[in-house]
Structure formats: C-alpha cells, structure tokens
Amino acid sequence: xxxxxxxxxxxxxxxxxxxxxxxxxxxxxxxxxxxxxxxxxxxxxxxxxxxxxxxxxxxxxxxxxxxxxxxxxxxxxxxxxxxxxxxxxxxxxxxxxxxxxxxxxxxxxxxxxxxxxxxxxxxxxxxxxxxxxxxxxxxxxxxxxxxxxxxxxxxxxxxxxxxxxxxxxxxxxxxxxxxxxxxxxxxxxxxxxxxxxxxxxxxxxxxxxxxxxxxxxxxxxxxxxxxxxxxxxxxxxxxxxxxxxxxxxxxxxxxxxxxxxxxxxxxxxxxxxxxxxxxxxxxxxxxxxxxxxxxxxxxxxxxxxxxxxxxxxxxxxxxxxxxxxxxxxxxxxxxxxxxxxxxxxxxxxxxxxxxxxxxxxxxxxxxxxxxxxxxxxxxxxxxxxxxxxxxxxxxxxxxxxxxxxxxxxxxx
Numbered sequence: 512x513x514x515x516x517x518x519x520x521x522x523x524x525x526x527x528x529x530x531x532x533x534x535x536x537x538x539x540x541x542x543x544x545x546x547x548x549x550x551x552x553x554x555x556x557x558x559x560x561x562x563x564x565x566x567x568x569x570x571x572x573x574x575x576x577x578x579x580x581x582x583x584x585x586x587x588x589x590x591x592x593x594x595x596x597x598x599x600x601x602x603x604x605x606x607x608x609x610x611x612x613x614x615x616x617x618x619x620x621x622x623x624x625x626x627x628x629x630x631x632x633x634x635x636x637x638x639x640x641x642x643x644x645x646x647x648x649x650x651x652x653x654x655x656x657x658x659x660x661x662x663x664x665x666x667x668x669x670x671x672x673x674x675x676x677x678x679x680x681x682x683x684x685x686x687x688x689x690x691x692x693x694x695x696x697x698x699x700x701x702x703x704x705x706x707x708x709x710x711x712x713x714x715x716x717x718x719x720x721x722x723x724x725x726x727x728x729x730x731x732x733x734x735x736x737x738x739x740x741x742x743x744x745x746x747x748x749x750x751x752x753x754x755x756x757x758x759x760x761x762x763x764x765x766x767x768x769x770x771x772x773x774x775x776x777x778x779x780x781x782x783x784x785x786x787x788x789x790x791x792x793x794x795x796x797x798x799x800x801x802x803x804x805x806x807x808x809x810x811x812x813x814x815x816x817x818x819x820x821x822x823x824x825x826x827x828x829x830x831x832x833x834x835x836x837x838x839x840x841x842x843x844x845x846x847x848x849x850x851x852x853x854x855x856x857x858x859x860x861x862x863x864x865x866x867x868x869x870x871x872x873x874x875x876x877x878x879x880x881x882x883x884x885x886x887x888x889x890x891x892x893x894x895x896x897x898x899x900x901x902x903x904x905x906x907x908x909x910x911x912x913x914x915x916x917x918x919x920x921x922x923x
Contacts, residue, residue, distance in 0.1 A: 541569035576645035588637030593810035597632035597639035653790035695817035696852025698782035711813025738888035752905035757915040765920035785811030788827035822876020831906035878922035
C-alpha cells in the first residue's frame, strides 16, 4: 500500500505496469510516457477518502484522464470497513465495467461502473487505493434533485445552470434504477459472494456475526432512546412527526437476531451498493447524445435486499410530491429491467413478482432509514440537515406504513 503515501501513481513506469494489462482498451494499445497531476478538475463529494486527478500522456500523444482515490491508515476506517471499496473494484470491475454484450473496447458508455486499472486495500489498517477512469464531462446525479437537497446546498447559486440540458429527478431515477437492476440481476442469489468476507453482511446471511449485528443495532437503539428523552423534554433539534415517532418506537422494539435471521431466509439477496443515493452516481458526457450514468462509491457495498437499495435512493433525495407521483412507475421500470437481466443471465426461473419487489421497496427503504433517523437525532448533527431527512422519512412513512405496528425493524 506504499502507493498511498509515496504517490507512486505519479511514476510513469509504475503506472505503465498497472495499465499494461489493459492495453487492448487503451487508444491504439499505447503505452504511458509521462504522468502528471491534473489540478484543473473540480471534485464534488468524496469526503471519506482523498481524491487526486492525474493525466497520463500516451505514446501516441493522447491523454488518459484518471482518478486516484486513496485513504491512509485509520482506526475509524478499520471499524467501518470502508476500504472494502478498493476490494470491490478489484473483484468486480472487470465484469461490471464492460458493456452488456461483454464488449469493452473504448466504448464510452460500456458498463455500469468506471473501469478500474488498479485497486488494493488493507482491511486491517484501512488503507486503500483505486486508480480508475475519470469520466468525461461528469456531474453527480444528485445535482438533478434540486436546491432543497442537502448535498446541493453548497451549490445552490449554480444549481439552475448545472441542471440546464440535463434530466430531472424522474428521468435521473429511472436511469439509475436501470443500473441497479443490472447490478442486482447479475449477482442475484450468487452463493459465491458469501465467500467474499469484505462484503458487508456476508456473514449475517450465513447466520454468523450475531455480536457484530447486535452492536450495530444497539448503537442505533441507544441513539433512539436518547432521542425519545429529548422529545419528552422538548429539547430535540428536530420537529418530530407523531406518526413517524410511533413507527420508530415499534421498529426499534422489534430488534431481534432470530427474527432477523428468519427475515433473511425469506427474501432474496444480491450484491448491493449499500449507500444508495443519487450523489453516488455520475451523469457522464452530460448534454450530449452519449450521456449516460455510472455507479460510484462502494464503501458500503455488501450483500442485501436489492429493492432496499432503490427505497433508500428515493427517500434520500426525491421531494415527496414527485416521489408520490412517479414511484410506482419507477419501481415498475426497475422490476421489468430486473426480470430481463435475470432472464438474460440464465435465471429466468426466479420467482420475484412486482408485489414482492414493491413490499421490499417499502420495508427495506423504511428499515434502512429508521437506523439513519436514530443517527440524525444526535444533537451533533445540524438541525436543518436532520430536519430535512426527518421530513423525507416521515412523508414516506405516512404514505406506506399507515399502521405503526407494521413498521419493520431497522436495517444496518
């Protein structure tokens, strides 16, 4: 992992050694001649790791723009396991960075993730490095969800011009859901994933890691109990919706390892992004006929409920009024694309109805955000940030969980 501290990626000989095996997808099979920092590019997001932009000049005179994402040793990264992102690219990029026909080449929109040329991680120290394509003319998909979203508050004065000529939240969500359907369908119930211990929840699905799961749930429960006291004392920094509070009470009271294991046995699993929201996708080649989408940021990648990903996505960013109008259509599109991918990958015997998908969209989306709401109840969080997500979850809860007793347990 010396590439993190010594910046070996700025050494053309070292970089060439990593890119050599990708000669067939580089322009004319060219070699790296020189490499230099590219400080003119703007970074948006990427708070949990260091991002560097570099440009590799090739022997034919062309330039290959690259992103280097690194993290140094950190006890917090060890605890959260976020260095797993590099292992995800190391294990899965070769398959997911190619087109649906298996043809990679120089096709700009091939694949659903950027191509990674080198990736490595040390889960015991938290160190990692990923060197991947720097997508051309790209912008976070979350920008298209408007100025009210917290991720866009810092660019509120530019949001209108950034959105011009780009898709709105419905089209953006539809495009994203198509990628998630491809990801989920490709690895649907893939037993080999259970052997990849760096993936979140891989042990839980096998009935292992009870103490780890209880610790994570206990953390959320402790936050929630503190939140209830603050609500009772009138000191909470959030203006709580009564129905949401009742649903969260029920949800946290349902925490039970045996019931969790029973639930897992009844729902399908796949490879999931885990931190599924629109700012973890890029809209590439914006405002051109080649515009397309890429999934990025896999620090929370793991095994889990596929439809939970899309529930988390819409609750996170989409204004409730727009969600209510289009969520059925969007989930239908996701389900149709998923069924197609399952058929194309030889899994056409899978029984997964739209009703199953919709039920898990609701239960998974709320369950994931129940745990997050406990976190956002902490007074250390900004009041306007916490209130925004409270309002998002409360609206979803009113729409889909009219009876508090039906609230599912939190999902971590």
